[in-house]
Amino acid sequence: MNKNRLEAFSDGVLAIVITIMVLELRVPAEPSWHALLSVFPTFLSYLLSFVYVGIYWNNHHHMIHLADRVNGRILWANLHLLFWISLFPFSTRWMDESGFAEVPVLAYGFNLLCAAVAYYVLQQSLIRRQGRQGALAQAIGRDWKGKTSPLIYVAGLGLCFLHPLLAVAAYTVVAMIWLVPDRRVEHFVTRAHEDRSG
Amino acid sequence: MNKNRLEAFSDGVLAIVITIMVLELRVPAEPSWHALLSVFPTFLSYLLSFVYVGIYWNNHHHMIHLADRVNGRILWANLHLLFWISLFPFSTRWMDESGFAEVPVLAYGFNLLCAAVAYYVLQQSLIRRQGRQGALAQAIGRDWKGKTSPLIYVAGLGLCFLHPLLAVAAYTVVAMIWLVPDRRVEHFVTRAHEDRSG
């Protein structure tokens, strides 16, 4: 069973999630700078969710590239990940409509946490199939980003009881960690690719 | 006529159906746990439909993989299947908005039944084109899942007159049956793939 359709389907879902979020963006009530400014927090929450979907697409791209084949378990682990990502527009909208109130910000963070766990489960399924000596296991290495992120999410959930914006700050920190390019993985991807080509 | 675009188009439609359902999810009216809890049934119906689209994508993936070529009849049998699946967001929304009332739950089950019949028709068209000795016919074998599912749907439609939630339970049972991995088919897919590659 090859991985092309898994990639195509995931690309489709991620492309739709990242794009339909804009349908949720309410246009300013009046044609004024003031009204535009009032939707600025909405814009930022859209940007944060856009960046998160971008990060998942990027990492998914690298991870599947290094994998060999997929089986039924992996297809469902992938759908599980897509399920939590598909809820981003919903939790973003609630957080935004509530004006960053406590419960919706907690729900948004919980959604991010579930997606991170689902990503980890998918990654482990792929590694188990390929073996500990495979390209994926070696590229990921100790995976400090994957292990740190859930901890920061949980910290953010705790901070939310102090002030919801502290939680949003924690979620933004995780996004920043992933935005910084991970040279090690990319190096492995490039090498694995060259090994196959030549 | 090769099958790549059939796969690409089906992936596109299924990816959109699975993703736009989240647009239907109404955010809780207030930023409270109580309001979040009140949308929990909505969440469950979303999950059920998500799993159904996932099952169809999964099975479609395997089935087309084993098929050789497609013709005009098969393209339309495929569009027929996609038509019924594309109505899932509609019937999910109605069932959900009505609070799982009798008629919408019946309509949802009827939609599931039509999709199952359309899948069966597509499968038979593919088998007819490939022949009884083909990889697809052999992989499917006696197809007890495909034959049992419509019966459970019909039973669910009947149970709905007792209580709508009994029907929802029946629909969930069918999803469970398909979620359990079918080792036989996967075995065939793997073997057919290896036969071609080597």
Add this chain to the structure above:
Amino acid sequence: MNKNRLEAFSDGVLAIVITIMVLELRVPAEPSWHALLSVFPTFLSYLLSFVYVGIYWNNHHHMIHLADRVNGRILWANLHLLFWISLFPFSTRWMDESGFAEVPVLAYGFNLLCAAVAYYVLQQSLIRRQGRQGALAQAIGRDWKGKTSPLIYVAGLGLCFLHPLLAVAAYTVVAMIWLVPDRRVEHFVTRAHEDRSG
């Protein structure tokens, strides 16, 4: 310039158009058979537009398969076709919301006519690039369907002034004409494919 991305982009747009139309479907106001019956005309107009997009995808699939390469002119002729098809959800919705009133039914027919003309323009661009002796020109032959359809649309537009449902009948007749498989084209597609493969 190869044609893969043209196919992928067109598949994407057509898959989205065919799927988002369901978002326009209003759920019945009450959970009753009576309310479900009242949305039946909506359902039929959705079905008609679904079949139309299916026909375009099917024909587009065949046509591009027989084409060799594409140039800038062809990319824009294709986008022109996609533009008119992308308006189907809009004109379907208006026709439906108005209860099949005269002006919206005319607008729907005009939309179908524009899509047919755009398809013809794309087809001619592809033939001009490949030459009169090319596989596409020969497969299409005298193209009686492509030439008859606009005439029936125009007749439908005229009949609309007698009664809108006569126009809808005319639009349905064109869909029927295309649904009937065109053995000649398929024969050519199969042959062209075999010539390339072996």
Add this chain to the structure above:
Amino acid sequence: MNKNRLEAFSDGVLAIVITIMVLELRVPAEPSWHALLSVFPTFLSYLLSFVYVGIYWNNHHHMIHLADRVNGRILWANLHLLFWISLFPFSTRWMDESGFAEVPVLAYGFNLLCAAVAYYVLQQSLIRRQGRQGALAQAIGRDWKGKTSPLIYVAGLGLCFLHPLLAVAAYTVVAMIWLVPDRRVEHFVTRAHEDRSG
């Protein structure tokens, strides 16, 4: 790291953006010619945004075709471009709902400007990776279109203070400049393709 998934994901996002804009189109309030005429400006703004997405898809298609490989920086430069394009439905809707008022027309132009800058950044990242002697750098040459467009956008933003429609005219001029086929680039694309094939 190959470029197939970058193309697939970008195609997906652009196909969705170009298609969901139609969901924003409000159907005329009454089934009359008069009501249809009143949504004509809406139709034109939809057409303008459709053409813009078409231009970006077209240029993106050519640019990525000439590129060799992609890295993490390029993936993010591409996501940055997609972000601004994904906001087109939002800014189109606001401009349209306000009846082409000053601030929304400025916001629309600013969105176009950001997309143009993001495209330029992506192009430079691709050129840097491939080298000044690469196919892409040579095909683009002095890039007068890419350099003129931002100037016209800025001029449009200034003209908007005189009258918003002057700004819309400026945005339309830029679209026209790109719609006219650029023989030089296409020539290069064709040649590069032939060099690889044979």
